[in-house]
């Protein structure tokens with residue numbers, strides 16, 4: 001084999017596909033029992049279930065949109081999540097619908113005046129010292145209390161007063177009646193699920209895929225082989241956490257099949273109060289406009305968790321301490337393992353959206369093989 005790809009997520013699959021197209025043999029090893037990494041979807045009652053959390057493809061990069069459309073047809077799903085705050089329903093992202101429900105304002109001018117008045121309720125001297133001050137200085141206390149505080153504190157497992165201000169650099173606020181969460185021109189859900197994209201990417205005579213296969217069971221053997229390695233697992237684990245652990249946030253997913261057609265009327269409902277232990281409920285059939293068994297629906301509750309070794313690492317915590325530690329691991333990698341390329345969300349310790357993951361993988365392909 002010319003290349004060993006560790007991990008069959010989007011990054012590994014795009015690299016494997018492009019390398020095979022150029023005539024190189026590739027072995028992909030995957031420690032889970034299925035391909036796809038976190039974009040894996042599984043059909044239940046005719047419904048594509050997003051096993052590792054809601055995945056909405058959106059991008060402003062035309063070339064990435066064209067690239068991914070080679071492997072799937074996308075529907076015209078537009079993400080318009082709803083917030084449930086103790087039974088009160090609000091539209092997200094913050095827009096005229098949200099402001100109308102909160103304060104009864106009707107015109108953009110009224111909403112702007114109300115936000116200016118709200119911000120004045122909180123007299124902030126100097127730079128915001130924490131996330132709470134930052135959020136209130138951006139949007140005022142009402143939106144903060146009902147739609148930001150509880151959700152953010154559950155997400156990070158910390159009081160907003162103990163979270164750094166930089167997490168919220170800006171809060172998207174719109175003075176139009178537009179519930180489309182993303183600003184990108186291209187958006188949708190692949191018809192028939194994301195797993196099919198990965199299947200197509202990996203479907204090549206020069207690609208061999210081995211499931212239930214952990215890199216660390218054969219680490220030395222692989223490192224001594226002639227193959228170049230594309231490693232998309234955790235960079236700190238690669239070095240056996242020699243310099244210390246990078247921090248991650250984990251998630252627990254609780255999925256239920258219900259004998260009813262429609263549970264919540266929307267794909268994504270965020271629970272923004274502090275009491276409800278989960279952050280959101282996904283109702284998967286709404287990503288495909290109700291496809292599947294008309295008498296069943298599948299919902300998933302998402303609970304943020306502290307990451308511990310052995311858990312799935314979902315979100316890197318990109319604070320200063322972790323960025324510095326990550327930079328030290330990169331130095332070690334460059335010095336000791338020139339045959340290994342660390343890629344993807346875990347290998348590069350970055351919160352990549354799917355389009356950024358594809359773009360990053362294609363860049364490696366370009367660096368490796370030329371145009």
Ligand code: FAD
Pocket residue numbers: 006007008009010011012029030031032035036037038039052053054055056057058213214215216232233234251314315343344345346352353354355357
């Ligand atoms: P992964 O998908 O994590 O793939 C890495 C693979 O490597 C995994 O399959 C893992 O099992 C395997 N692996 C790790 N270690 C080893 C080992 N030692 N041996 C063998 N295999 C190993 N992006 C969007 O654009 N829109 C969204 O709506 C969106 N929602 C998201 C929601 C959640 C909850 C999360 C966590 C992410 C979301 N993303 C979203 C981001 C998206 O999931 C990523 O961009 C993408 O999945 C990254 O692909 P990857 O290949 O880098 O990583």
